[in-house]
Amino acid sequence: xxxxxxxxxxxxxxxxxxxxxxxxxxxxxxxxxxxxxxxxxxxxxxxxxxxxxxxxxxxxxxxxxxxxxxxxxxxxxxxxxxxxxxxxxxxxxxxxxxxxxxxxxxxxxxxxxxxxxxxxxxxxxxxxxxxxxxxxxxxxxxxxxxxxxxxxxxxxxxxxxxxxxxxxxxxxxxxxxxxxxxxxxxxxxxxxxxxxxxxxxxxxxxxxxxxxxxxxxxxxxxxxxxxxxxxxxxxxxxxxxxxxxxxxxxxxxxxxxxxxxxxxxxxxxxxxxxxxxxxxxxxxxxxxxxxx
Numbered sequence: 001x002x003x004x005x006x007x008x009x010x011x012x013x014x015x016x017x018x019x020x021x022x023x024x025x026x027x028x029x030x031x032x033x034x035x036x037x038x039x040x041x042x043x044x045x046x047x048x049x050x051x052x053x054x055x056x057x058x059x060x061x062x063x064x065x066x067x068x069x070x071x072x073x074x075x076x077x078x079x080x081x082x083x084x085x086x087x088x089x090x091x092x093x094x095x096x097x098x099x100x101x102x103x104x105x106x107x108x109x110x111x112x113x114x115x116x117x118x119x120x121x122x123x124x125x126x127x128x129x130x131x132x133x134x135x136x137x138x139x140x141x142x143x144x145x146x147x148x149x150x151x152x153x154x155x156x157x158x159x160x161x162x163x164x165x166x167x168x169x170x171x172x173x174x175x176x177x178x179x180x181x182x183x184x185x186x187x188x189x190x191x192x193x194x195x196x197x198x199x200x201x202x203x204x205x206x207x208x209x210x211x212x213x214x215x216x217x218x219x220x221x222x223x224x225x226x227x228x229x230x231x232x233x234x235x236x237x238x239x240x241x242x243x244x245x246x247x248x249x250x251x252x253x254x255x256x257x258x259x260x261x262x263x264x265x266x267x268x269x270x271x272x273x274x275x276x277x278x279x280x281x282x283x284x285x286x287x288x289x290x291x292x
Contacts, residue, residue, distance in 0.1 A: 008116045014067065042071075045123075076129075138203050156173075188282075232273050233271070259276060
């Protein structure tokens with residue numbers, strides 16, 4: 001007799017009066033007592049959510065706490081075999097487990113997520129992935145989350161649990177392009193400034209906090225995103241609508257590593273041009289909730 005296919009559970013720990021409101025009260029108090037806070041804004045709708053760096057079991061605790069405080073339903077992938085164990089399986093599904101059947105006849109992760117999103121249109125639903133795949137030290141990310149987002153037609157929500165700033169939650173909604181390499185590089189660059197609980201194990205390596213920027217300097221970085229290639233000082237000034245843009249300000253951003261001066265070709269007019277570095281792209285994602 002064929003086993004009944006398991007589905008994503010509609011009602012989880014994130015629903016219901018007791019758990020939703022009691023836990024929300026508990027986690028709100030916890031955050032206040034220990035100095036933690038959530039990110040200012042939580043995105044609407046559904047998204048594939050990556051949480052990095054993942055170096056401790058406490059990461060899941062703070063991620064779940066932020067989700068409950070912000071009224072977000074959060075789900076995570078788990079082997080279907082775990083979900084079929086009596087009692088334990090029911091708890092896993094109730095906690096938000098997505099039962100993944102790896103057999104050829106099993107319903108795939110993408111299909112499960114698509115069907116669930118269709119049933120819950122408009123709801124805040126975060127499908128959580130940890131790109132490192134382990135709490136231990138790694139040298140690269142697993143990019144399955146990227147393909148799931150692409151196949152489901154969903155954005156990627158970038159979530160953090162930063163133990164330096166004590167902030168948990170989503171800081172950016174990333175819309176995928178047709179360039180996987182560039183997308184992954186930009187996303188990873190944004191995580192270089194997030195401090196994990198065990199920083200020596202995090203990937204990409206921690207490079208230090210986001211540089212302190214004035215409103216003008218932040219505006220320059222945001223403006224640079226609209227330029228497909230490099231831009232001159234005059235073009236940047238025009239885009240930002242600054243009456244005056246000093247070379248010193250651009251040099252400061254170069255010194256901070258978020259901007260770089262591009263060498264001119266012989267056909268150029270001789271004017272210096274500038275573009276964002278990978279670190280600048282990562283910084284930009286923290287400065288803007290979305291670039292769509």
